[in-house]
Amino acid sequence: MSKDLHGHRHDTHPDIVKRLKRAEGHLKSVIAMIEGARPCLDIAQQLHAVEKAITNAKRTLIKDHLDHCLDETVGSLGRDQRQTIDEFKTITKYL
Numbered sequence: 001m002s003k004d005l006h007g008h009r010h011d012t013h014p015d016i017v018k019r020l021k022r023a024e025g026h027l028k029s030v031i032a033m034i035e036g037a038r039p040c041l042d043i044a045q046q047l048h049a050v051e052k053a054i055t056n057a058k059r060t061l062i063k064d065h066l067d068h069c070l071d072e073t074v075g076s077l078g079r080d081q082r083q084t085i086d087e088f089k090t091i092t093k094y095l
Contacts, residue, residue, distance in 0.1 A: 012064045016057045023053035062092055 030046045066089045074085060 008069065010064045010068060012060050016060055019053050019057040019060075023050050023057070026050045026053065059093070059095060062095065063089075066092060 026046060027050050030043060030050060033043050033046060070085065070089075074081075077085065
């Protein structure tokens with residue numbers, strides 16, 4: 001993980017940007033589909049793909065943040081405290 005003038009940069013950020021740009025392209029396609037009066041089923045399928053791409057990007061960002069930034073902040077912990085942090089990280093997969 002490196003820091004720049006604007007904040008933290010993690011190894012996963014380029015992948016997240018790619019996912020979001022892909023979602024942006026899909027979203028533009030959805031808008032064109034709606035304007036072109038395409039069938040609602042086709043539109044709904046594409047919206048689902050956009051939503052899934054954004055959700056996956058969000059999960060990756062949150063997981064990466066917890067794995068790196070939280071660990072840096074809390075430092076070395078006792079077993080009970082470490083278990084609480086690990087459980088917190090695990091439950092975030094249900095976001």
